[in-house]
Amino acid sequence: MSWDDLASTALVGTDRRPYPGDLLGSAAVEVVRRRAGWRPARPGEPARAADEEQDAVSRRAAERLVRILGGEHERVLPEWLAVAAGAGRRVPAYLLPELLHRGRRDDSIRADLGVLAGRRGRWLAERNPVWAYLLEEPTGETWELGRAADRRDHLRRLRAAEPGEARRLLESSWERETPEDRAVFVEVLAEGLSIDDEPFLESALDDRRREVRQWAANLLTRLPASRLSRRMAERARTCLTVGPATITVEAPSSCDKAMERDGIRPKTPRGVGERAWWLQQVIARAPLQMWGVPPGEMLRKKILDWDSEVKTAWVRAAVLQREPEWARAMFAWDPISDLLVALGPEEQQALAADFTKERDPDSQLIMVLGGVSPRWQETLATAVLRKIIQMATTQPWNLGELITLAGERIDPALAGLAQGFSPVPPIQQVAALLRFRADMIKELS
Structure with missing residues (x-):
């Protein structure tokens, strides 16, 4: 019997289709026969990665990245990637596997990896399914030809330059977009939001996808006249x-x-x-x-x-x-970091500085400071450094996260201020991390 006949008999059962002999034994023989009859494929020459268009980061910058990946001030990795991507550079090929592996676990760094990985990174992603996420990051293609990430990036840039034109472009293709893409695209309209967007967002309240409806409602909530x-x-x-x-x-x-x-x-x-x-x-x-x-x-x-x-x-x-x-009023009632998004960077820092002066370094303070946009300027930096000195003699065991956060968020141009602020070891730890970041940024510029 053929394999199809054996499979059909197994599906309907031998009660309905009697089989003379051992059905499972015959199926095992057929499996061995079929496998023994296959000839292994002879793979052709693998396609080579295309030549790179971007310049790689400098040797010293790459060496610092190796140190970061090895555990030295590991939490500044996102900043290294963001600065390098902003400069339009790429990382050396030998660092790609480690970075792509990290991007698999941390989706917050993927957009920067999309720039830094270059053509070799995409070549690797095409050959390793666990790195395939990189293929969804922007490549620079146009609205008509690009992937979802390319089209989101194009729409975001157009929205920043010409808000109305971006909305009209989205309206022109809205019905043809997948539910997943609609959920991504409607979020882009948060920038440059105006009452002119209301008719489109009002219609999006009837979308089949819950995320689309929720984003449309959130944006309309920001328009008091809607x-x-x-x-x-x-x-x-x-x-x-x-x-x-x-x-x-x-x-x-x-x-x-x-x-x-x-x-x-x-x-x-x-x-x-x-x-x-x-x-x-x-x-x-x-x-x-x-x-x-x-x-x-x-x-x-x-x-x-x-x-x-x-x-x-x-x-x-x-x-x-x-x-x-x-x-401002609700922050005084309940100081949560989410409220800071309603304030500009300078006011965020002034509010956080006042809060720091009044608060011991507990989880609430860390959450508030974590919500302040970097890079912290002198007022907030000084308040945090003073708090570190104050607590160094009374609660030194409670300073670890505050020291690290200060080193990561204070403007690295203030490394000299921190170094001369006090000779106590916690302050010098902050100063050392600021110098590390300052050198890192210089190498990438």
Whole structure:
């Protein structure tokens, strides 16, 4: 019997199709016969990697990268990669396997690897499935011909230069895009967002993909004049009644389809009640300017019920809507790093400097400092260095992460300031890392 006949008999069973003899034994013989009859393929000459177009980093820069990969100040690797990629350089071929292996575990460095790996890196990625992620990073192709990453990169650059043209380009191909690509592309519209984007984003609220709908709702929330913001304001007014000294709260009793379309997620996180969850989302998406009262004054009012839920919603609203005045007020109530995104780099650093002066180096301080955009300038750098000196005599065991963070985030041009700040070993550790980074950047420039 042929292999197809044996397989068919096995599928329907010997009760329905009797087989004379040992079916499994015959199948084993047929497997051996088939394998013995195969001739091994003779591979042709493998295609060579194309010649590189980018210049490699200098020998000294490559040597420093070897040291970083070997464990010396390993946490500055993302900065090394970002600076090198920004200079349009590539890494030597002998370092590619280690870097591609790291990129497999850390997707935050993949965009820079897409630049630094060059043509040899893509050649390797085509031959090793575990490195294939590199093929999804931008290559410089056009909107029409590029992969998803190329098209996202093209759209982002166009959005920065001509926001309206970028939106029209996306609209022209929207129906032909895959759900995965739509979810990636709509996020790009966050830059240069304006009320002109509202009709497109409003239509995206009906998209089949949840991530698309959520991003569209988030962006519309940043537009106080959008129809979504007006709808959320109406809902919020039914939930909160603001009096001269008190705020009365009536949480939603249900989450209907219209609320879901506007970005309210009906399913609650573990440990949160339904009405509390819906209340937080409604208030977070309602335009903060609708209350007509400064945030400090709102926070002083007594909230009769749902106090924590309402204030948590205002925190989320300040983050979603990028509202600086509310972000400052809510940071004073709950100093979380997410609120810093609503503030410019200088104000972030000033706020973090004040917070550092008042706080012991606990996890909250580390989280706040970790949310401040690098590179830290003198005001914040000085506050952190003083905190290190203060704690070096009382809690030296509690300084490790603060020392490392200072060395990684302070502007390396301030290495001299740190070195002369104090001779105590923790400060000199910070100064040493700043000098390491300063030399690293010089080698890559």
